[in-house]
Amino acid sequence: xxxxxxxxxxxxxxxxxxxxxxxxxxxxxxxxxxxxxxxxxxxxxxxxxxxxxxxxxxxxxxxxxxxxxxxxxxxxxxxxxxxxxxxxxxxxxxxxxxxxxxxxxxxxxxxxxxxxxxxxxxxxxxxxxxxxxxxxxxxxxxxxxxxxxxxxxxxxxxxxxxxxxxxxxxxxxxxxxxxxxxxxxxxxxxxxxxxxxxxxxxxxxxxxxxxxxxxxxxxxxxxxxxxxxxxxxxxxxxxxxxxxxxxxxxxxxxxxxxxxxxxxxxxxxxxxxxxxxxxxxxxxxxxxxxxxxxxxxxxxxxxxxxxxxxxxxxxxxxxxxxxxxxxx
Amino acid sequence: xxxxxxxxxxxxxxxxxxxxxxxxxxxxxxxxxxxxxxxxxxxxxxxxxxxxxxxxxxxxxxxxxxxxxxxxxxxxxxxxxxxxxxxxxxxxxxxxxxxxxxxxxxxxxxxxxxxxxxxxxxxxxxxxxxxxxxxxxxxxxxxxxxxxxxxxxxxxxxxxxxxxxxxxxxxxxxxxxxxxxxxxxxxxxxxxxxxxxxxxxxxxxxxxxxxxxxxxxxxxxxxxxxxxxxxxxxxxxxxxxxxxxxxxxxxxxxxxxxxxxxxxxxxxxxxxxxxxxxxxxxxxxxxxxxxxxxxxxxxxxxxxxxxxxxxxxxxxxxxx
Numbered sequence: 157x158x159x160x161x162x163x164x165x166x167x168x169x170x171x172x173x174x175x176x177x178x179x180x181x182x183x184x185x186x187x188x189x190x191x192x193x194x195x196x197x198x199x200x201x202x203x204x205x206x207x208x209x210x211x212x213x214x215x216x217x218x219x220x221x222x223x224x225x226x227x228x229x230x231x232x233x234x235x236x237x238x239x240x241x242x243x244x245x246x247x248x249x250x251x252x253x254x255x256x257x258x259x260x261x262x263x264x265x266x267x268x269x270x271x272x273x274x275x276x277x278x279x280x281x282x283x284x285x286x287x288x289x290x291x292x293x294x295x296x297x298x299x300x301x302x303x304x305x306x307x308x309x310x311x312x313x314x315x316x317x318x319x320x321x322x323x324x325x326x327x328x329x330x331x332x333x334x335x336x337x338x339x340x341x342x343x344x345x346x347x348x349x350x351x352x353x354x355x356x357x358x359x360x361x362x363x364x365x366x367x368x369x370x371x372x373x374x375x376x377x378x379x380x381x382x383x384x385x386x387x388x389x390x391x392x393x394x395x396x397x398x399x400x401x402x403x404x405x406x407x408x409x410x411x412x413x414x415x416x417x418x419x420x421x422x423x424x425x426x427x428x429x430x431x432x433x434x435x436x437x438x439x440x441x442x443x444x445x446x447x448x449x450x451x452x453x454x455x456x457x458x459x460x461x462x463x464x465x466x467x468x469x470x471x472x473x474x475x476x477x478x479x480x481x482x483x484x
Numbered sequence: 485x486x487x488x489x490x491x492x493x494x495x496x497x498x499x500x501x502x503x504x505x506x507x508x509x510x511x512x513x514x515x516x517x518x519x520x521x522x523x524x525x526x527x528x529x530x531x532x533x534x535x536x537x538x539x540x541x542x543x544x545x546x547x548x549x550x551x552x553x554x555x556x557x558x559x560x561x562x563x564x565x566x567x568x569x570x571x572x573x574x575x576x577x578x579x580x581x582x583x584x585x586x587x588x589x590x591x592x593x594x595x596x597x598x599x600x601x602x603x604x605x606x607x608x609x610x611x612x613x614x615x616x617x618x619x620x621x622x623x624x625x626x627x628x629x630x631x632x633x634x635x636x637x638x639x640x641x642x643x644x645x646x647x648x649x650x651x652x653x654x655x656x657x658x659x660x661x662x663x664x665x666x667x668x669x670x671x672x673x674x675x676x677x678x679x680x681x682x683x684x685x686x687x688x689x690x691x692x693x694x695x696x697x698x699x700x701x702x703x704x705x706x707x708x709x710x711x712x713x714x715x716x717x718x719x720x721x722x723x724x725x726x727x728x729x730x731x732x733x734x735x736x737x738x739x740x741x742x743x744x745x746x747x748x749x750x751x752x753x754x755x756x757x758x759x760x761x762x763x764x765x766x767x768x769x770x771x772x773x774x775x776x777x778x779x780x781x782x783x784x785x786x787x788x789x790x791x792x793x794x795x796x797x798x799x800x801x802x803x804x
Contacts, residue, residue, distance in 0.1 A: 203671035204642075317759055347537035348698065352742035353755040374671065377701070377744030381751045401749045418676035420705035421746055428683070429676035429705070435641045436671075 164191035165335050165368035166215065167231040171238075173207075173214050174226035175439075182439040184210045184223070186392040187466060192336065195366040197359070199383030199400065201374060201415075205436050207392040208372045212338045214238075215370070216253050217245040233335055251281035254329030254367075256358075258341035260321035264313040270297075270324050271309035274331055281332040296327040300357060319350035323357065330361055337362065340372045355382055376419050380404055388412050391437055391447035394467045396474040408474035410452045446477070454478055487660060487692050488526035488549065492558035495519040495544055499764065516764050518544040520716040521558070523790065526692060526709075528659075533695040533703040535739075536713035539760055542696045544716075546662045549694060550585050562660060581611065584653035588665035590645035594637040600648055601633035607656040622651040625688075626681060643674035650681065654689065662694045667702060679706060700743045704728055712736050715763055715771040722796035732796055732803045734776045770801065778802045 173185035185207045192198045200208045213219050215230055217240065230238040232252060240248065249255075257263045265273055274293035275286060284292070290309075297305035300323040313321055322342065329337055339358065343351035359382060362369050371383055379386050380400060387397040388409065396409040407413040417430025434451045437443060446464040449455045458477050467475040500506060500513045519541040526532040534542040547553040549560055551567045559566050565579040584607065587593040594603055604622055605615040620630035626647040637645055646666065653661050666682070667675040679702065685691060697703050703710055704724045712720045712733065720733040731737045738756045745751065758775040761767055767774050773783040780802070788799045 203673060319759055347760070348700070348739060349537060349742045349756040350759065351744075352753050355744075356753055356755040375744065376672070377746050377748070380746050381744050381748045381753070404746065404749075415672055416746075418673045419746060420676075420679070420701040426705070428680055431677050431680060432673040435643055435674060 163234060164231075165194045165196075165233055166192040166370070168211070168215070168228070169231070170228035171211060171214060171225065171230060172227035173210050173219065173223055175223045177222075177440075179440060183226075184392050184439060185214065187228070188389070188392075188394050189228075189467065190387055190394065190397055192368040192370060194335070194368055195363065196385065197362065197369040197371055197383045199379035199386040200370060200372045200389060201376060201379055201386060202389035203374060203436055205391070205439070206389040208389050209340050210392075211389070212340050212370060212372050215336075216249055216255055216338055218249075218255075247281075250277055250334070251332045252334050252336065254332070254334040254337040256322070256325050256329050256337065256339040256342045258344050260318060260325045260345070261313065263325050264321060264328075266313055269310045269312055270316075273324075274309075274328060277328055278331050292331070293327075296331045297324070299361065300324070300327045300330075301353070302327075318346055319353060322346060322350075322354050326354070326357060326361070330365070330367070333365065334367065336368045336370065338370045338372070341374070342371070343378065344373070344375070351378070358382075376404065376415065388415070391442060392439070393447060393464065394475060395448070395464075396476075397467065398473045403473070408479035409448075409476045410454055410480060411448050412474070413480055414451075414453075454480070485528055486525035487528040487563060488532075488694070489561045490525070490545070490549070490558070491523045493519055493522045493545065493548065493555055493560060494557045495541075495548060495553065496556045514764050517766065518716050518763065519548070519555075522713075522716075522718045523558075524711055524718060524721060526660075526694060529686070529690050529692055530708040531686065531693040531695050531706050533697060533707035533710045534713060535697060535700060535703050535710060537698060537739075537760055539715070539763055540713040541716035542698075542713050543664055545713075546585070546664050546694060546696050549660075550583050550662050551580065577611075581607070581656045582659045584656060584658040584661050586646075586649050586653050586661060586663040586666045589669050590642055590649050591637075591669075593649055594645060596637055598636075599633070600635055600637065600640075603637070603648065604633070604652045604655055607652065611656075613656075618655060619651070622654055623648075625654070625685070626651045627677075641674075642670055643677055646670060646674075646678050647681065650678070650685070654685065657689070658691070660692045660694065662696070664696045665698070666695075668697070668699065675702070682706070700740065712739070715760065715766055717771055718790065718797075718799065719772065720796060720798050720800075721790075726795045730796075732793055732798045733772075733800045734778050734802075735772045738775075770799075 169189050171185055171188045175182040188211055202208045214225055225238050229236060271293050275289040278289040294305050294309055302308060302323055343354050383400045386400045386403050388395045390411050396403055396412045407416060414432040432451050443450050445461050446459045449459040464475040495518050497516045497518055499516045501511060536542045548555050554568055562579050565575050570576050601619040604619040608615050619633045623630055623632050628647055667678050695706055707724050710724055710727050711718050714735050720736045731740050742756050769785050770783040770788050773779040782801050788801045790797050790799045793803055
């Protein structure tokens, strides 16, 4: 038995997701390994098609068929959950893992009052009565900063603004006190000022409760301010992982460096942005060797033939044969 | 010289329920003021950026400038011609082909049944111009290959489609291009490609851009002058260096503080209070007063005028 102090909340080992199609098997997530400690916020960044949401959906058992977990293990607080069947997974989902999606309007039931949705979630997962659940629902709404919670608990989702809806979704995700929250682009649909409110809320609640957070986003600024560690994904594989300050200020993987260069920065002024030539390869046409090599500006012979080195969960920072700044 | 001159522009939309419902339920007409008394000038060969959150009226201004929506009052003149009032047919036609637009979603703004060649030359072909080899030449100018002219939009990635949109906008040799969130749907690395392309083309063709965006970092990178909108009103206007170093309007200050910073590791933001009010019943006086830390009685009763303050223009009673 490992020490409880160091037991990660979530531990993913060599996770691989396959989608069988008529034209062969696509692999949107390929040999991904990472841990999230209790109370830690892990940022998962990458561009569209990098597999960041797929990995999140695999953890919570929401892969749409025919996508399925083809290999690897997912451990949640000492329990293996990747092979759980429907009912067992459903009990876990919501109770142990909370989920916040991008669009709050589609993750709330438009026909149910928000109070009913909160009460339903709580009575399903916690052993409490309806009236107790309602009391707690009001508390939960107050905690996420909804004014006059007792009066607004009987409102329908359409009566709230976008930011308020996302607060309700966060209340829903946290009401059964899960140990892990997966937030998939939680602020992408929101305005800058509302985004700041939601991020501050998510940070505060998770710190208070020691909840681990997987924050999936494409916004490097949000990651910089929110995450403790960051995992950069490219074409289904983990390109780089490490403490957020190290990865963003001194990236090892050429892709991370390219991403940072492509983001307009205050200090840069009007200088041209660094371009990564080309676009992310399609899953059915992944190049041989390292998937990034056709776009990489420090590609060498080895990169064209050998797949990028595996990135073990506890060793190394970048999956690159010739990491930037490291000794060659 | 200013290419575009917008003066006291106002646009009101009627968002009332249907007539019968209004009569039966005894509801008043409800009017939404999307743009309220906005005046600004866009210099020739410059990039003017409009920033603001959703509902601030930035897209409506863009639509009025290209002539997709008529102003309720006030005027927009482009190169001295007011499209809504000009009676000389020739001048109107000429001005119209001087303006082009690039939209946010490159998936929705290209006809899926048309070949790229036809899409690109349409602005010229529609006016009966010569189009031989035009599409091929433009494709190469935006970083695609001439061969692509025979393909359909679905054969391209998002970034490539946005390049096609840029090529189409260039076809009629415009002077002004209105870009409504041109890179919001694109990934960071592709966004960098498109932004660089737009800067290059501006220098090559001597273009003027009205650049509409909600992304402050993109705006800071691209713009020569930035206008900040709140609830349909222009609250501050300045050059990027000035605006970001010394924001004068409390709303601009709030917006800049709330924007995530790339070097803000572990930064604890004091998040802004409240939300954008309902534009159908905007607050009296200064529209920002319910959320403003500096608000006093005068802010509730009197709408602040746009005043020159050092290098900027600010609409605030308390700006210093």
